[in-house]
Amino acid sequence: MIVVTGASGQLGRMVIEGLLERLPAADIVAAVRNPDQVNDLAKRGVQVRHADYDKPATLEKAFEGADRLLLVSSSEVGKRVPQHRAIIDAARRAGVALIAYTSILHADVSPLPLAAEHKETEEMLQRSGVPFVLLRNGWYTENYIASVPAALQHGVVLGSAGEGRISSAARADYAAAAVEVLTRDGQAGRVYELAGDTAYSLTDFAAEISRQSGKAVVYNDLPEPDFKAALLGAGVPAGLAALLAESDAGAAKGGLFDDSLQLRELIGRPTTPLASLVTAALNQ
Template identity: 50%
Template sequence: MKIAITGATGQLGQLVIHSLLKNTAAENIVALVRNESKAADLKTKGIELRYFDYDAPETLASALSGIDKLLLISANEVGRRTPQHKAVIDAAKQAGVPYIAYTSLLNADISPLGLAQEHRETERLIKDSGLKYTFLRNNWYSENYLGSVAHTVEIGTLYGAAGLGKISSASRQDYAEAAAKVLTSEGHDNKTYELAGSTSFTLADLAKDIAEVSGKAVVYQNLTAEDYSQALLQAGVPASLVDVIVDADIQTEKGAMYSESKDLENIIGHKTTAIKDQVKAILT
């Protein structure tokens, strides 16, 4: 059984491979990478590397030769994902890959998030391909809220525009573990899983957690979308990323990040990582 992972040197891809190694031998894993020098550590583990560039579609089918299961981790270039994903799906079909798992977005079919459209388009392309599939509809990564925790402690304020919206995020490790379980077990063909955290929090709750862990006063300040956009731009966040972050908060207030689904904890066999535990890992 040969399992191939796209984006294998990315943050999620590396964690998926680490989880796969707990369930299958290294010789069964193929890391699809654009830059092999970044994958030297994977090679030392006995994992086969194959060159794989979404923007060189004519090379993709040969890289998928002999693959039994393919994990398509959604590309990171927002706005270019659909054609890139189409190239991979077409190549998988050409190479005779029978099954593809895809990291989609929570409630992709109805999600109001701006990011959802490319996920909807990709899901449709996979269904139309005739391949067996599993849609791993990942909710937001908790790490998305934790990149500047130390700075938040320093200034005593967590900024956002999510109001009292509840967030059912999970750690990147939780999602990676779920992907690995699905790829190494049976019964997932043509299934769609809504993957979300076991518990939910508001950004005010997160500010409280940060305060408790750090021992410093930290409060949540809710901004208008316009003010939050300006604050992020002034902090040097790229404009394209600002749009994604602010849209996520606006839709969070409307319920887009909240889910009662237990698909994720059922697949991994335990509760997902509490965001407060991740804050502790960063600050202590």
């Protein structure tokens, strides 16, 4: 039996859908904070169990009988370490045979401040005694695609990544990788550095929007504090604005680049091109 935490989130749902193509629904558990959000999965035969990252008492019961568990990293930056510790401890008590964790690209050496909690979680897994596999996910292309409407409106992509190369991939690519790992044997101890096939700069990103839309769009590189201020001015919440600005600055230092093609190899197909996601955004 395979348990997927955070199963009501975008990545978790995609993983569940991928598992349903390979396994009986009864062998899949959607572990969620609010079971009502996944009633559709329950109707399809998926086991739905209450699992709140902030309520450790809910976790061990949610993981009962699990052979493998996908720990989708918490979305609450700053709270991830205690939340992940609770999940790892509950998995150990429940006798889970393998934990797959969605970490961040090159977590052990990444210049991104976002990597700190991932690195600490990896260290907790090493100390736990539970066999584990690390899915070090690179940047989601969707993180940048979200800026396409504003870029079209103002004719500019803002950032602070300089000419740093970004090896992003689509969320669906990372979900497919998780499905592969969860359904294969011999995964304990593996570390996957997962990233898109072709890297690009934000200058390239702006040029792709311009090419497809026929509108002039350029990239304006800003100092990190100025980019954060611009995001705040656009109504982005303070925590997210800081994360995006810090991550762009990390990209300028190579933190979002990888050319090992491990993601392509794992999923058995090319990763989703940037151009395809730009096309989809323009067609919405």
